[in-house]
Amino acid sequence: MRTVLIKPTFEAWRDQARTLLTQGATPDEILWSDDLAEAALFAAEEIAVAKTGLVPRVPAAFLDIARTAAAHTDPHRWAALYRLLRRLTRGGERHLLSIPTDREMRQVQEWCKAVRRDIHKMHAFVRFRLVGTDEATGREQFIAWFEPEHRIVRLAASFFQKRFAGMDWSILTPHECVHWDGAALHFTPGVLRSAAPDEDALEGLWRTYYRSIFNPARLKVKAMQAEMPKKYWKNLPEAELIRPLIAGSPARVEEMLETEERPAKPAPKNAYLEKLRQMNAETPDTSAK
């Protein structure tokens, strides 16, 4: 049994796996482990590995799956990915990716699903706060704090780059931070929550919107929580309204139901309404067709 200590990145795993595969190592011989001391450093560049002619080819779809699953925090992911790689290449199971019911495939797909969901939630729930304007460029500068479940900062970053190209921003997380200055993305090690700003002048208006768009006559708290679990609430400026809005709903609905019905008011004099009345008289009812 050999222990393989790697930085928790897809690139580190790929380089190791390539070497092990060409050496003919079987999955049972390897004990994979995250090198967490290295993890903090997170060297940004991929290590160039001498490619030998013996490296077997794998379907591009496998690399996508592996890159996504690698971002998961489950310690068994490296071993599972290596087992899949072996079966795909040395095991003669070229069709493995087409068998979603396979137990090992299923497990890796579940990790991918969790990672993709985490990325999606990061795209949704990051909240930028304005910290100033760059005097030289005139660009507004924003900072956000986010706590992803998995190591997804790099996978999630390009979305923000495309969407917020016209402003400077940083997203800070406990694992890794990403910064955009209009020219390139930069990655730095994770920081503490206290490094991010606490508020933004617009948050009052945002809460006004959140409160007003909510319909108390259709309370569906569990539907909300399924999509916006409580773990995200502490970093969402609108979340402090959730409990009071729920608590106040029954009384608001009661009031609606008790309100006396309004009679119809006569139409005001208006040339457009007059025209509509004429059109209604002329338009044949073709709705049945």
Added chain:
Amino acid sequence: MELQSKLEILADAAKYDASCASSGAARKDSRGGKGVGSTGGAGICHSYAPDGRCISLLKVLLTNACLYDCHYCINRRSSNVRRARFTPDEVVKLTLDFYKRNYIEGLFLSSGIIQSADYTMELVISVARTLREVHHFRGYIHLKTIPEASSALIEMAGRYADRISINIELPTQAGLDALAPEKNLARTQDAMGHIREKIDERRAETRKADTQKPPPFATGQSTQMLVGADASSDTSILQRADVLYGAYRLRRVYYSGFSPIPEPSKLLPIKPPPLVREHRLYQADWLLRFYEFKVGELTTSEAPNLDLALDPKLAWALRNRAAFPADVNRAPREILLRVPGLGVRNVDRILSARRYTRLRLADLLRLRVSMKKVLPFIIAADHTPTQLGLDGDDLRARFLPPPRQMDLDFGSPPSSADDLISVRNGEL
């Protein structure tokens, strides 16, 4: 009036429009530009309110003053609701400020009708134009249009927007005559037909490789139908939806269960329909669009409304037991799609896997298929349903939720599992 008060009134006024979609737009982003914004991926719900609805767009009215008197609407002229009006610049600034903080991924702008359809349309368009041309905004814009507005204005709205919509509101003209006297179904459908032509033209031009990039145009249109405000049956609602999907190529029909409003009208039922009715309509809609069901299969002449207790696919299967069991190792895709408990994605997984392996129940379990639901309807390598299962009278009873959970009345917070499934995606 302060901006905050306006926002309060004009967001409250907009919340009865169920549409929240922000997907399906042409791919564009802010790289190399001067502003912010991107579209083209799956839509993002940036928040959820306790009503379970997704908040993806700043959804507001430009004004809630309105000449029309639609009795289900809080903004009708007979309502005593507080009125407010944004200036176009106020909406532009709010949109950009919210967008840059990642609260939203675009704007959904509608308006009460003031002075005339054209006057109102011009105001709405001016907001979108300023966002696109002055601020280089490349985020999502959904504009509500008015069927009676001039076709030039509707086309202009389409050039700035990613999506445009006209609410059909009720499935029949008789319903509109009673509750929304200014609205006309034929004119609405004519306007939708016009928009469809423009969308199709644009799509055809985009496909021609040798032409220059055509000017942008909205990639889809949607609409909303109210449920339970008039006596229309689910059959009539689904038939109208089917026409809109077929002849007018709508991206989405939204169903909005009528819910009490703070300014009730004398003409409307005080008791709203159960929320689950709206949910069943979304499920039926899903069957039409993704499961190859025909509209006539969803309801029967004896029962023109969907079964509230069972999802429409299961209800269909129980009415058509002779079509089962289906062999997961042999049955064609269109048959597997009819099996209660099998979604589109899992059907495709089954089709892929069975080329290499004989599927057993454990395989389906791994795909998280509900055994309780599928077992009576399928054959697998290690399973054949008992004849008794499919023929027995108790099969329907087996799928009914226990009676206590059947409290579908409005008022008490929803407690049944069915209500918890997001209405937004209408998943089966």
